[in-house]
Amino acid sequence: MQEEQHTVELQQQFFPISDFHTVMDKWSDLLDDDPQKNIYTADNDYHSFAFAYQLLGDDVLILHQKTHCHAKHRMELLPRRKSKFYTLKCLINQNKSARLISQNHHYDMHQGTMAFFSNYANYITELPAGYREENLQIVISHKFIDEYINRQHISHSRLQLIINDPNDLMFVIQQPPAPIKSNIKQLAQTVVGSSTATNKLNTLTHISNTLDMLFRLQIEEPTQPTSLPQNKAQQVAKYLDDYLTMPFPGMDFLATQFGISVSGLKRHFKQEMDTTPFQYYRHKQMQLAQKKLQESTATVSKVAYQLGFDNPSNFIRAFKGEFGITPGKYQKEQDTEA
Template sequence: MSSKKQEMLRIAEKLGVSIDAVEGEIKHLRLNQLKIVDLLPEMLIMVRSLISSETFSYRRNQIGVMNKGVLISFQNILDKTEKGETFAARNMNNRPHVRITPSHVESEILFPKGMHVQQITILVELEYLKRFVGIDRNKLYYLFNTDKTFWIEEFMSPEMVILVSQLANLSLENVLSEAFYRLKALELMYMLFSNLLNRENTEHANLSKAEINAVYLVRNAIAYSLDKSPSKDELVKLSGMTELKLRKIFTQVFGRGIYEYYNHLRMQEAAKLLKQYNLSVSEVGYKLGFSNLSYFGRLFEKHFGLKPKKWQNEYETKYK
């Protein structure tokens, strides 16, 4: 067995995954990169890049290397979208994002055939995290109530993308590499928690697996139809919840109301079309379902601080 796969078995044991399960399925994985930085008892950092040759799944049990902790996973740290592929045609799970869960949550991990996993996972001990956040921990109370099952997803800012890239490309043989990893992990958490403080206020209820799955069905339905939002009745029916419950849980997980989240996705796609495909402002607006280009411009400016054309020109000047 290769050294990378031996290392994966060691990681799996620390992260609560059955060794028998991993040994049975590891043959389906092509490991491009795998690093573990053991900073226990405070933190454990894992960097991995792998591709599955077959569809398989395994169950991750409660993580036992610390009594109580939070698992922060920076998913798809390299956004390698093929040219010509539209945002609506892609699985939302392929976009760079962050997920936060308590370390005791058990979950089923699915690897579809051909899936390319690129992630940095930080397991951080709860009391250490409280000390890091300090007096502001009351504002992020839901992260520290690990008796409840919470599930948070947040967009990855450009600054966070730069940081995770630094972590992914650092060699463990560098001078003071463990100190560097610790500093950058704390910096990432600072940026992440700063973003969480800007979220829409909502009550954080205990979530079931079915409720989490339901809001992801709704989120994906929105993401696959950026030029035309599904109707409220369609989304309620899809979720199997009441409208009120859907709105509450959606905001709890994604930090925005459904309509605000939909517009955020549209603006992220608009920026991508403007900078990567050099489309005109009108082409982008119409492509994303805006019949009123003035409204499109105002919405874009609200998100990025500049009108679309000026933003596109500044991007071209800076990067081309």
């Protein structure tokens, strides 16, 4: 009961990217600003936080925030039913569990939890006293989606609805694939001090690649860990067969997706398939690479990017590791034989 008396109730409304500095100016009495480093800080009896930001015109705003709650918090984000923009929020680190409430759905927030929603959403975050968190939020304009994202890649029906229609839906992933988590951490590290035109271009490309991976996910609601049925390894293998044009999603993601433990997945996949999930994925991916390299219009770089590699050199190493020959030499041998 005593804890309830010290619950901090906060409300905030969505605001468009173009209003960022105006909103920050209104809070100037509560925040300390370091304009040289693009950082705002606050420290009071209820909480302390610091967030660095990078503003990329009116299309992208990146916020890297670290928070320490001295009291229990209940924070409500109110919808803004005007124009259309989106937020991708990822929990990078935490020391206690927290809760996200949206449309009467309750999500336990764990390290890595990711949510995507529009400014029409209305959600509540509950944080316990003593809670520490590091998160990254990327606010994206609808124009950015139109210009940088191939909507044909959006595989999940809920994501399609969020992007195409004004609604308060939220797409939550408890355990994102490893490549997405890696991208989020890289973005968090580059927010402060990234002010040159080249850095901005690289950052925009990094964000569009992250969104593309997110939108292409074949994902269902995660289930609780269970024992692994005999055919579960085949189910995982079939899932990976459809994943060959993206980076390997990681064992944690696969285990969560199929409701099994990581150790159980490794053990039973080895028993059923006589290999590891990653080795299976890489072998199938390189077989696909062979077929693509046999096409007359294919180049090594083009095939590398088609298969989700971030640069051709990593693809060359993977191909040579699988077949003992570089993809360039393989192509030449195929041309000679033809």
